[in-house]
Amino acid sequence: MKKLIAGVVLGVGLTAMAHGAGDPEAGEANAAVCAGCHGEGGAKPVMAVYPKLSGIGEKYLHQQLVLIKDKEREIPEMTGLLDSMSDQDLQDLAAYFNEQDIAIAQANPDLVDQGQALYRGGNMASGVPACAGCHSPRGIGNEPAGYPRLSGQTAEYVDKQLKAYRDGDRDGGRNASIMMDVAAKLTDAEIEAVASYVSGLN
Incomplete structure (x- = not known):
């Protein structure tokens, strides 16, 4: 029984490591505010100078969200949007957007x-x-x-x-x-x- 429990705990731990520390379902609940600029699921920004967030990478996106919240990366359009979010909220957002499909454009x-x-x-x-x-x-x-x-x-x-x-x-x-x-x-x-x-x- 102890081996079974240890195996389950190890399996859950490895799954969490494989998918990052964020919860995509929790992130989706906070993602609505992002859609105004980045589009539904972060896949189609309203302006091309805004980034696609879908599939960009959970670790990278979390790092950028933290920098923006801490005012180390200044983006006027995002002023105040992240102020009330915890680090876990930011991690969840990153996990949610990372799971979304990205559309490939046509290069010149x-x-x-x-x-x-x-x-x-x-x-x-x-x-x-x-x-x-x-x-x-x-x-x-x-x-x-x-x-x-x-x-x-x-x-x-x-x-x-x-x-x-x-x-x-x-x-x-x-x-x-x-x-x-x-x-x-x-x-x-x-x-x-x-x-x-x-x-x-x-």
Whole structure:
């Protein structure tokens, strides 16, 4: 009997670790306020400069929600929205959005070759590493490391964030220094190309 109980406890513990610390059902109850900008399930933002939250990665999204709540990442549109939420509420929101399906867009055909080359191979001449090294060849991110999914993200949002990293306007979070270093070496044309490419990456 003791072995059975221990097995059940271990199984539940491993399941919780596999799916993160959030409760998607609890997160759904708080997600309605997010739909006004990010769309139902975080899959279709009302403006392309807002991110898709669906499938982005639970660990990454939780980290960003904490930064926003703590005012370490300033997003005027989100001022006050998270103030009354506990850390568990934020974890639940992250878990909910991570379980939602993301829609893949259509990359600009004229930019695919350049975007693919940068994403998969970087730019050796300027010292830009391949995006695929952290965000995976398919763009699905790296959940244990907290690297977000890029596949299907809006090109406008990725473009805006890369420029924010490059200009030093986005410098919060544990991986910000990595992204600031990468973005500092990217030209506007490279940012446009790789942002378009990941929006259609599947």
